[in-house]
Amino acid sequence: FSLNRTVNNFLMTGPKAFLSYVSSVQAGARNGIKECKHQFALERWNCPESTLQLSTHNGLRSATRETSFVHAISAAGVMYTLTKNCSLGDFDNCGCDDSRIGQTGGKGWIWGGCSDNVAFGEKLSRHFVDALEDGHDARAAVNLHNNEAGRLAVKATMRRGCKCHGVSGSCTIQTCWMHLPNFREVGNHLKTKHKHARKLELDKKPARAGNSADGRGAAALAFRGIARTELVYLEDSPDYCAKNQSLGVQGTEGRECLRGGDGKKNASQRESSSCHRLCHRCGLRVERKRAEVVSSCNCKFHWCCTVKCEQCTRVVTKYYCARLGGRKQQNQTRRKQLAPQD
Numbered sequence: 001f002s003l004n005r006t007v008n009n010f011l012m013t014g015p016k017a018f019l020s021y022v023s024s025v026q027a028g029a030r031n032g033i034k035e036c037k038h039q040f041a042l043e044r045w046n047c048p049e050s051t052l053q054l055s056t057h058n059g060l061r062s063a064t065r066e067t068s069f070v071h072a073i074s075a076a077g078v079m080y081t082l083t084k085n086c087s088l089g090d091f092d093n094c095g096c097d098d099s100r101i102g103q104t105g106g107k108g109w110i111w112g113g114c115s116d117n118v119a120f121g122e123k124l125s126r127h128f129v130d131a132l133e134d135g136h137d138a139r140a141a142v143n144l145h146n147n148e149a150g151r152l153a154v155k156a157t158m159r160r161g162c163k164c165h166g167v168s169g170s171c172t173i174q175t176c177w178m179h180l181p182n183f184r185e186v187g188n189h190l191k192t193k194h195k196h197a198r199k200l201e202l203d204k205k206p207a208r209a210g211n212s213a214d215g216r217g218a219a220a221l222a223f224r225g226i227a228r229t230e231l232v233y234l235e236d237s238p239d240y241c242a243k244n245q246s247l248g249v250q251g252t253e254g255r256e257c258l259r260g261g262d263g264k265k266n267a268s269q270r271e272s273s274s275c276h277r278l279c280h281r282c283g284l285r286v287e288r289k290r291a292e293v294v295s296s297c298n299c300k301f302h303w304c305c306t307v308k309c310e311q312c313t314r315v316v317t318k319y320y321c322a323r324l325g326g327r328k329q330q331n332q333t334r335r336k337q338l339a340p341q342d
């Protein structure tokens with residue numbers, strides 16, 4: 001069983017062979033975007049749909065620090081999901097990566113078990129996600145670089161799992177395999193890369209190098225010295241405070257932010273500074289709203305077999321960014337809403 005031959009075989013049999021992957025690729029891309037929304041939930045730019053166009057032939061051709069993250073997490077999501085699918089036996093032509101089985105991995109352990117077949121997911125991510133990039137300019141080069149950085153993040157966060165063998169679990173020898181982490185870890189990894197993203201300094205002499213025909217050559221030069229694992233961008237981001245339709249920026253007015261207290265006892269630094277970041281620093285004030293949350297409580301088990309619960313009402317305080325000078329609502333806004341189920 002040769003993975004390369006299998007993959008090449010279906011690559012050569014043309015687009016029809018890929019149909020079986022399309023829904024998984026879509027699931028993977030959705031997975032990436034979901035993670036993007038989680039990672040940026042308390043940032044001014046919060047991964048809105050309006051900035052999620054991967055393809056460059058739609059006029060939305062900015063290449064900011066944020067679009068670099070969108071490319072990376074999408075490519076990573078597709079790679080991750082297809083790799084997971086493969087390990088779960090969802091596809092006929094792919095299985096565990098057994099290329100090293102039986103070989104010594106290190107002191108006291110050998111390769112065994114089912115290693116996740118990242119090469120499979122990687123290849124399909126390249127095929128599907130990179131294909132969206134049909135330009136030949138610096139932007140295309142930047143997007144492809146960031147797609148690759150996303151896939152490298154999946155590899156970088158993989159973990160080794162091991163199992164002990166030997167007399168009554170004495171662990172004299174272990175078998176080990178590589179497995180995917182929780183996708184959250186890929187998201188965390190890429191969020192750090194976003195923070196440290198590098199701006200590509202193009203030679204400005206050929207006018208508008210970002211779009212010019214020889215942009216790719218210029219980009220190739222600019223890429224020297226930037227590791228493949230790092231995110232890169234071309235344009236500085238707007239401040240994301242104010243709404244700007246043409247940029248697809250919604251602004252932070254009306255956004256919810258978090259404050260310590262109120263059941264959020266262990267808020268991270270990033271969380272507890274979110275009202276400052278989203279509201280105050282954007283020239284907005286923080287509006288406090290009380291909301292009633294109805295949830296199930298005091299659940300009792302009745303023989304046999306039902307669970308009966310009471311409906312409890314809890315008042316929670318929420319914070320939103322609001323325009324300065326707007327009429328202050330004295331905590332009177334009462335809204336009923338259902339609590340999340342977990």
Ligand SMILES: *[C@@H]1O[C@H](CO)[C@@H](O)[C@H](O)[C@H]1NC(C)=O
Nearest residue numbers: 020023024027081085090091
């Ligand atoms: C691959 O996994 C995703 C997410 O778990 C799932 O939605 C999709 O149906 C799977 N694809 C196949 C072919 O089983």
Ligand SMILES: *[C@@H]1O[C@H](CO)[C@@H](O)[C@H](O)[C@H]1NC(C)=O
Nearest residue numbers: 238242243244245246247248
């Ligand atoms: C939106 O952003 C563009 C590009 O930065 C700028 O030219 C334009 O003036 C902005 N529009 C508004 C309403 O701020």
Ligand SMILES: *[C@@H]1O[C@H](CO)[C@@H](O)[C@H](O)[C@H]1NC(C)=O
Nearest residue numbers: 263264265266267268269270
């Ligand atoms: C709160 O955070 C601290 C430090 O991050 C951690 O050690 C502690 O276990 C957390 N407490 C709870 C209740 O989560």
